[in-house]
Amino acid sequence: MTRYAELAGELATLIEKGVLRAGERMPSTRKLSGNRKLSVATVMQAYYLLEDSGLIAARPRSGYYVNANWKDARAQPQLSKPPQRAAAMDVSELVFEVLGEIRKRNALPLGSAFPSPLLFPLPKLAQLLGQSARRLDPWKTVEDMSPGNPELRRQIAKRYSVHGVRMLPDDIVITSGALEALNLCLQAVTRAGDVVAIESPAFYGALQAIERLGLKAVAVATHPREGVDLGSLDKAIRKHGVKACWLMPTFQNPLGALMPDGKKKELVELLATHRVPLIEDDVYAELYFGAVRPLPAKAYDRAGLVMHCSSFSKSVAPGYRVGWCAPGIFAQKIERLKLSTSIATSIPVQGGLAEYLKHGGYDHHLRGLRRAFQAQQADMLRAIQKYFPLATRATRPAGGYFLWVELPPTVDALALHRRALKKGISITPGPLFAPGKQFANCVRLNYGHPWSEQLEAALLTLGRMATAMA
Numbered sequence: 311m312t313r314y315a316e317l318a319g320e321l322a323t324l325i326e327k328g329v330l331r332a333g334e335r336m337p338s339t340r341k342l343s344g345n346r347k348l349s350v351a352t353v354m355q356a357y358y359l360l361e362d363s364g365l366i367a368a369r370p371r372s373g374y375y376v377n378a379n380w381k382d383a384r385a386q387p388q389l390s391k392p393p394q395r396a397a398a399m400d401v402s403e404l405v406f407e408v409l410g411e412i413r414k415r416n417a418l419p420l421g422s423a424f425p426s427p428l429l430f431p432l433p434k435l436a437q438l439l440g441q442s443a444r445r446l447d448p449w450k451t452v453e454d455m456s457p458g459n460p461e462l463r464r465q466i467a468k469r470y471s472v473h474g475v476r477m478l479p480d481d482i483v484i485t486s487g488a489l490e491a492l493n494l495c496l497q498a499v500t501r502a503g504d505v506v507a508i509e510s511p512a513f514y515g516a517l518q519a520i521e522r523l524g525l526k527a528v529a530v531a532t533h534p535r536e537g538v539d540l541g542s543l544d545k546a547i548r549k550h551g552v553k554a555c556w557l558m559p560t561f562q563n564p565l566g567a568l569m570p571d572g573k574k575k576e577l578v579e580l581l582a583t584h585r586v587p588l589i590e591d592d593v594y595a596e597l598y599f600g601a602v603r604p605l606p607a608k609a610y611d612r613a614g615l616v617m618h619c620s621s622f623s624k625s626v627a628p629g630y631r632v633g634w635c636a637p638g639i640f641a642q643k644i645e646r647l648k649l650s651t652s653i654a655t656s657i658p659v660q661g662g663l664a665e666y667l668k669h670g671g672y673d674h675h676l677r678g679l680r681r682a683f684q685a686q687q688a689d690m691l692r693a694i695q696k697y698f699p700l701a702t703r704a705t706r707p708a709g710g711y712f713l714w715v716e717l718p719p720t721v722d723a724l725a726l727h728r729r730a731l732k733k734g735i736s737i738t739p740g741p742l743f744a745p746g747k748q749f750a751n752c753v754r755l756n757y758g759h760p761w762s763e764q765l766e767a768a769l770l771t772l773g774r775m776a777t778a779m780a
């Protein structure tokens with residue numbers, strides 16, 4: 311991460327939050343370089359980045375000003391309009407095909423679901439895993455089966471409490487990653503043929519789970535910044551007799567939408583009046599760029615209907631396969647389902663993670679990770695602005711590591727994906743995130759990898775290909 315990209319990311323946030331207003335003069339480069347102890351050249355580079363992304367503009371002999379139309383200049387996708395019907399899913403084949411193609415190590419990983427594994431403290435984790443496995447009380451291999459290692463559950467509960475969410479260790483069931491937690495929750499509250507409400511676009515893991523259990527999905531209009539539209543959700547519940555909602559109120563995959571706190575509260579209250587459980591996927595919540603961790607919908611749960619799921623896969627321990635679920639009134643059901651499907655999550659690994667949370671420097675690691683993602687997002691948005699066709703729209707999430715990019719309508723994202731692969735570049739095409747032929751001109755791009763000349767070149771190549779197809 312470069313210092314100028316980091317500074318540009320910080321200034322972009324100030325503009326987006328209205329601290330620096332449209333039309334206002336930016337601090338002079340000399341003043342900023344003095345305050346930040348950066349060279350004038352570094353500050354200038356940051357200003358060039360902001361200028362490229364349409365946030366600021368230079369005025370002759372007067373300095374830089376916040377662009378009056380910066381919101382238009384950096385056009386974002388709008389509320390989605392999915393068809394209002396409940397349908398069986400048939401995306402699994404396409405998802406397996408595309409994910410198989412993009413997993414190769416030598417492809418430039420814009421289509422990857424994971425950030426760079428090199429950004430994680432794997433040596434520290436390995437050390438603590440070794441220590442805790444050597445000290446493991448043999449009886450723990452029996453006692454720590456589901457709901458899981460008590461110390462790990464205590465550490466997880468403590469993290470929620472620190473962020474203002476009431477949660478006790480006994481509320482938590484440890485699972486093999488968030489995906490197992492989400493699948494167990496869906497299985498616990500539905501039967502084949504039931505209708506589940508999802509976002510539009512939605513995480514393909516949700517579509518696959520719905521398909522596997524023989525359920526139907528109704529996709530609900532979703533705003534790229536604020537998440538699912540509550541009026542449309544209410545209508546869908548009434549019309550289709552929805553039995554569960556599977557949503558990501560915080561840094562939704564693929565949009566990156568962050569539902570505001572008040573709206574999360576309203577969502578929980580709306581579902582409580584309909585007695586519909588909310589399966590909340592919160593896997594990206596620790597990757598926020600703002601000052602505080604966004605509250606989960608679970609924080610507003612009074613009826614125990616929110617089945618909150620998360621994991622360490624995205625924030626500290628990819629591949630360790632440790633996640634959890636706080637399933638409210640469904641706790642016993644989930645515990646039993648977990649026991650009857652996989653008995654327990656690896657007990658030595660749970661112990662190692664508990665040690666890491668206790669004294670491994672998790673928060674320090676997270677601060678670095680968030681800074682890296684925020685700066686990399688600024689780099690990618692700048693490259694999109696520079697290389698992609700004019701009518702391209704991209705989201706600017708306040709956390710996570712995905713951008714959702716809407717290309718001109720004539721661009722076929724699946725064809726773009728196949729052409730890009732031939733050049734050694736992976737992307738995730740839009741049709742993976744919805745049933746039918748929706749989002750045919752959209753792609754999800756991963757900015758979870760340190761910016762490099764190769765990534766810059768990959769964006770240029772993609773931009774040229776998309777321009778040729780537009």
Ligand SMILES: Cc1ncc(COP(=O)(O)O)c(C=O)c1O
Binds near residue numbers: 487488563633
């Ligand atoms: C939105 C979302 N939910 C859940 C998961 C699964 O998480 P885990 O790896 O912890 O099972 C992923 C992983 O790609 C994801 O992107």
